[in-house]
Amino acid sequence: MGQGSGKPVGFEELEHTADVALRVYGRDLQEIFVRAAEGMFHLIGDCERDGPPHCENDIRLEAPDRDSLLIDWLNELLYLSETQDVCYDAFDIRGLASTLLEARVGGNSFTLQKRAIKAATFHELRIAEMPNGLEVTIVFDI
Amino acid sequence: MLEKTDLVRLNPWLYEVPKGFRSDMRVPARVYADDALLEAALRDRSMEQLVNTTTLPGVVRYTLAMPDMHQGYGFPIGGVAATLLPKGVISPGGVGYDINCGVRLLSSQIRADELRPHLTTLMNVLFNKVPAGVGRGGKVHLSPRDMDRVLETGSRWVVKKGYGTQDDLDHTEERGSMAGGDASQVSPRAKKRGANQLGSLGAGNHFLEIGEVVEIYDEEAAARFGLTEGHIAVWIHCGSRGLGHQVCTDYVRRFQDAVHRYRIDLPDRELVCAPFDSPEGKAYFAAMVCAANYAWANRQMITHLVRRTFEQVLAGKVRNWDLDLIYDVAHNIAKVEGYEMGGKYLRLCVHRKGATRCFGPGNPAVPAGYRDLGQPVLIPGSMGTASYVLLGTEKAMRESFGSTCHGAGRVMSRTRAKKTIRGDRLRSELEERGIVIKAKSMPGLAEEAPQAYKDIDRVVAVVHKAGLARKVAKLSPMGVMKG
Numbered sequence: 001m002g003q004g005s006g007k008p009v010g011f012e013e014l015e016h017t018a019d020v021a022l023r024v025y026g027r028d029l030q031e032i033f034v035r036a037a038e039g040m041f042h043l044i045g046d047c048e049r050d051g052p053p054h055c056e057n058d059i060r061l062e063a064p065d066r067d068s069l070l071i072d073w074l075n076e077l078l079y080l081s082e083t084q085d086v087c088y089d090a091f092d093i094r095g096l097a098s099t100l101l102e103a104r105v106g107g108n109s110f111t112l113q114k115r116a117i118k119a120a121t122f123h124e125l126r127i128a129e130m131p132n133g134l135e136v137t138i139v140f141d142i
Numbered sequence: 143m144l145e146k147t148d149l150v151r152l153n154p155w156l157y158e159v160p161k162g163f164r165s166d167m168r169v170p171a172r173v174y175a176d177d178a179l180l181e182a183a184l185r186d187r188s189m190e191q192l193v194n195t196t197t198l199p200g201v202v203r204y205t206l207a208m209p210d211m212h213q214g215y216g217f218p219i220g221g222v223a224a225t226l227l228p229k230g231v232i233s234p235g236g237v238g239y240d241i242n243c244g245v246r247l248l249s250s251q252i253r254a255d256e257l258r259p260h261l262t263t264l265m266n267v268l269f270n271k272v273p274a275g276v277g278r279g280g281k282v283h284l285s286p287r288d289m290d291r292v293l294e295t296g297s298r299w300v301v302k303k304g305y306g307t308q309d310d311l312d313h314t315e316e317r318g319s320m321a322g323g324d325a326s327q328v329s330p331r332a333k334k335r336g337a338n339q340l341g342s343l344g345a346g347n348h349f350l351e352i353g354e355v356v357e358i359y360d361e362e363a364a365a366r367f368g369l370t371e372g373h374i375a376v377w378i379h380c381g382s383r384g385l386g387h388q389v390c391t392d393y394v395r396r397f398q399d400a401v402h403r404y405r406i407d408l409p410d411r412e413l414v415c416a417p418f419d420s421p422e423g424k425a426y427f428a429a430m431v432c433a434a435n436y437a438w439a440n441r442q443m444i445t446h447l448v449r450r451t452f453e454q455v456l457a458g459k460v461r462n463w464d465l466d467l468i469y470d471v472a473h474n475i476a477k478v479e480g481y482e483m484g485g486k487y488l489r490l491c492v493h494r495k496g497a498t499r500c501f502g503p504g505n506p507a508v509p510a511g512y513r514d515l516g517q518p519v520l521i522p523g524s525m526g527t528a529s530y531v532l533l534g535t536e537k538a539m540r541e542s543f544g545s546t547c548h549g550a551g552r553v554m555s556r557t558r559a560k561k562t563i564r565g566d567r568l569r570s571e572l573e574e575r576g577i578v579i580k581a582k583s584m585p586g587l588a589e590e591a592p593q594a595y596k597d598i599d600r601v602v603a604v605v606h607k608a609g610l611a612r613k614v615a616k617l618s619p620m621g622v623m624k625g
Contacts, residue, residue, distance in 0.1 A: 015555040017186045017213040045276075067411075068398055075391050082384055083334055113276040114585060116345045118239040118387040122394060122411035123215030139215045141239045141387075142346055142556075 011039030020117075020140045027133040029066060033073055033101070034091045036138060040074055040120070043140065045113040047087035053106030055086045066098040067125050070136065073101055074120035085109065117142050144189040146180070149173075155608035158204070159193055166409065167196040173207040174542075174608050182553050182596060186213040188220075194409045195223045200230020200417070202490065203483065206542055208497050209604040210551030210596060214238070216412030219496035219552075222545045225418065227478065227489040231406070232423045233415035234393040234430070236493035238474045241389060241430055242437035243348075243381030245520045246314070246470035247531065248445065249368035250375060250452075251462040254354040254620065257374055261352070264455045265578045265621040271451045272350060272444055273342040274625035275582035280341035282443065289333050290325040292340065296435030297442040305446035312509050314470040315499065318438035324428035328385070329392050332429075336385025336436055341443035343380045345582070345625035347590055350448065351377040351522070353529055353617035363515050363533055363614045367468045375617060376465055377522055377529060378444050381474065382437035389433045393426045418491050427476070434475055441470060468531070469509070469518035473498045473548035481543060492543045500534030500546040500611045508534070519611045521602060524550045524595035525579075525587075525622055526572045530602045532611035546610040547602070550595040559594040560585055578621040587624060 010031065014021040022039045026032035041047065057080055063069035077088055088107035095102035118141040127136040149157040152172075157180060159171040171192045175183060183189055188211050195205040195217055202224050211220030216235035225231050257264070273280055284292060291299045297318025300306055311317045325333075343350060355371050358364045369375065382389075397414035400406075400422040406415060416422035449465050456463040476493045501508050501517040508517045517534040527550065538544050554562075565584030568591050572579050581587040605611050 013557055015557055017555055018219055018552045079331055116276040119391045121215040
């Protein structure tokens, strides 16, 4: 598991010449979705941690397969974050099947914005079964 | 991974991966590079990504990579792929998320020594007046009606509002207003993201730079462009902001289903595509044109803010503070263009992802004032290094679908750049060389350090020697503003 001091567990940044790649680990699909979202916001910036989330959104997504669903989920969060200026750090997945996701997400303002992510891409995307769970590498266009 | 031995050297500046290298290749893949640049390209996944582009249905002749190529997602950056219309495909990933990311260059009558005493003030005021950085909005909030006009008419709308001149339009690729846009094909989400971002630079590798003309290679062309040795010029590099990102996101997603419908088999899902004349292909092209128009409008709006700042800071201090647009080029776009191949005239969809159009002399798309020379090609270097103005050539029309490189091209990952280079130290190094740096983010500055990029002189030398574009002038940076 990717682990650095003060960083959430479950993802690590990989070398990529121009963009940013994130390897995400999880015991199950739900954990992959949560860790991928946490990893993405870790790349973007730091969230205000005091008090309850000042912004909450309900998300419902349908996609043809679980890989697409993961990218839809991340791009949905990017859209909400940019249009509402919110740093999300609470990801409550209420329903998840390979083609359907229901979640409530919450966040606060950014205390630091390190970079803009344009999108999560489908580049070489595949959620793979590993001996201890699941693993996926996501390339973000920045 | 590809090895050097998988490539055939066609001439000192051109290598080919033969069609037989992989069974799914429909055409060969070619790369313009010298030995050192080719070795750099072989160190990451860019060559493999280039080979993947040869599998696109309808692709013609060969796909190309320019000497500034590097790894992207789907297409490599610095990639060019042309498909035969009407059945050949259009791929949103072949344009990228920053649709019509591009660059414009403004000439001036201001001498560098005349500006020097006012440079810091000028950069400070520019930093204050031109919105930049992550999530920063622009100066204009577009109503839904005005948004549709921007999407369908681009820079023309901005000029109509009084923020520019007819001359600006004449000196912009597609006159800043590409035909074929249909705002109804752009999602409400994309419009929402773009509503308050017109006139903003954004973050990443986007910048605004004041450079000094330090070398002239072609006196006549330089004079025609208003470039004089020792005078300053202004570079603006940015794109279509959140609106363009959302258009690409929407259509890459939509095309995931389309590839099944059209039974298109691809080595990478980010290459998803649809026949150009299919309902999906037409819808994406209409939306892409809208995003491209938004980007031209954005650069036009920023031009207005820069001109106002020059007036505010320099009026009375220099003789003439006017800034004239030399040209504005797109380097992430798909275009419908005609080429003669094998004695036939063919209509192609040319994808340029991190590549610049470089039409040769006589082409009606080149502004009237430059038509006998060829199209101006603008190649910004990495921060703190040189930038170039080139001219498109007849050879590029025959050999590279009228395309050339777009910049220096990265060699070092952002993670490694941040580990090895400190933003504040980099800034002091550049400042010791007399370059004024204004940046929103220090880690962001380190990611864009010149050490993370290829040598621009080398990249430009390859396209010049290969005959795709020829050198007109070289500029050296004096002031750089980053998002």
